[in-house]
Amino acid sequence: MTTGRAASWRSYSPAAFWRRRLRPFRTRRLLQAHLLVLAVCAAVGVSALLVSCRQVLDGTEAVASREASAVQGLAAARLAVLRAYEEADDLDDREARGPDDREAPGPDDRDDLTLVGVAGLGETYRVQLSAADQGLSRIADRTDQDLGTVNGLLASYSNSINLGTAMYRDRPLMRQQKLEEAHSLLTRPDVGLVPRLDELRRIQMRHAEATATMGWLQRGGWWLAELALAALALTLLSALFVLRDRCGRDWTPYLLVAFALTVLLAVVPLLTMFSAQDDLDGAVGDLQQITLVSRQSCDGPSLRSCSVDALAEAQQTVTEKSEDIRRQLADETWTDRVYQGTLTGGLLVAVLPVVGLGLRLDSDYGRRP
Numbered sequence: 536m537t538t539g540r541a542a543s544w545r546s547y548s549p550a551a552f553w554r555r556r557l558r559p560f561r562t563r564r565l566l567q568a569h570l571l572v573l574a575v576c577a578a579v580g581v582s583a584l585l586v587s588c589r590q591v592l593d594g595t596e597a598v599a600s601r602e603a604s605a606v607q608g609l610a611a612a613r614l615a616v617l618r619a620y621e622e623a624d625d626l627d628d629r630e631a632r633g634p635d636d637r638e639a640p641g642p643d644d645r646d647d648l649t650l651v652g653v654a655g656l657g658e659t660y661r662v663q664l665s666a667a668d669q670g671l672s673r674i675a676d677r678t679d680q681d682l683g684t685v686n687g688l689l690a691s692y693s694n695s696i697n698l699g700t701a702m703y704r705d706r707p708l709m710r711q712q713k714l715e716e717a718h719s720l721l722t723r724p725d726v727g728l729v730p731r732l733d734e735l736r737r738i739q740m741r742h743a744e745a746t747a748t749m750g751w752l753q754r755g756g757w758w759l760a761e762l763a764l765a766a767l768a769l770t771l772l773s774a775l776f777v778l779r780d781r782c783g784r785d786w787t788p789y790l791l792v793a794f795a796l797t798v799l800l801a802v803v804p805l806l807t808m809f810s811a812q813d814d815l816d817g818a819v820g821d822l823q824q825i826t827l828v829s830r831q832s833c834d835g836p837s838l839r840s841c842s843v844d845a846l847a848e849a850q851q852t853v854t855e856k857s858e859d860i861r862r863q864l865a866d867e868t869w870t871d872r873v874y875q876g877t878l879t880g881g882l883l884v885a886v887l888p889v890v891g892l893g894l895r896l897d898s899d900y901g902r903r904p
Contacts, residue, residue, distance in 0.1 A: 580763030581881030602743035619663035789891030
């Protein structure tokens with residue numbers, strides 16, 4: 536019974552099945568066919584794998600160097616111009632009350648007193664205007680959008696606030712008129728500074744999401760790479776079987792190393808790049824949160840519900856989130872090393888089977904017609 540079971544297993548085992556399938560073909564033709572299939576699968580699989588990896592790396596670099604910085608800069612500029620107006624408006628209120636009606640500073644005003652000691656009374660709004668101007672200047676080369684109109688509005692807005700708080704400091708009516716003019720430049724529907732910044736940020740956010748999102752074409756590239764590598768691994772196993780079954784050869788080192796590299800190429804780059812893609816998706820989520828925070832701190836058609844404390848807290852949150860994004864996307868050395876290893880391993884996978892089967896064909900059939 537045991538002998539019968541062993542004979543049955545030998546007859547219906549995968550090796551016996553594959554032996555029967557290959558029986559009609561001559562050994563030389565089989566080896567040549569395996570060599571051709573290995574070359575095609577290696578070329579397709581490695582090429583698709585390298586292109587897919589490069590797309591993830593390029594997307595990460597683009598989001599880290601351009602898209603994220605632009606979205607963060609536009610959100611920070613929005614908060615800065617709003618806080619500049621609130622600081623100027625608070626200064627106007629203090630000037631209107633006069634020195635006898637001003638309240639003594641409490642414990643919560645120590646940060647403001649520190650700034651006053653450095654820049655002078657009422658200089659906080661100048662710091663915010665300068666921050667908005669510098670922020671827009673920094674992102675000018677990181678976006679393909681035209682910032683000329685926004686920069687012009689910011690210049691007019693800054694001039695109105697400066698006139699209202701400095702030149703017309705002792706003329707309440709002119710001071711109030713200039714602040715109202717600044718508020719109009721800031722909030723005018725569709726053409727004001729804040730609506731234009733919001734529109735620029737929406738466009739930039741769409742660019743960031745499109746850059747970071749893995750589309751169907753990219754997913755198709757990964758599927759093609761994995762299927763080609765799977766076909767390559769199976770063909771290598773078949774070639775090893777033919778050499779051992781028909782040629783009486785031991786395991787060929789070239790094909791064994793190529794098989795091990797194929798398995799590594801099918802697993803390591805996929806896991807690494809999808810981990811990088813997860814980081815990229817997380818960064819986009821943080822950018823969306825930055826956008827939400829910058830809008831929730833001061834929103835509405837007139838933007839009259841703003842407060843200095845809420846804007847300062849929103850600025851702190853945006854700064855912290857921006858640092859998180861930079862840390863998350865800054866260290867890409869390991870993904871670059873995986874890409875370089877994929878390139879080297881792909882070249883070996885393409886060359887080793889050709890060398891192994893080529894040497895065997897030359898040794899066994901080189902002198903035959």
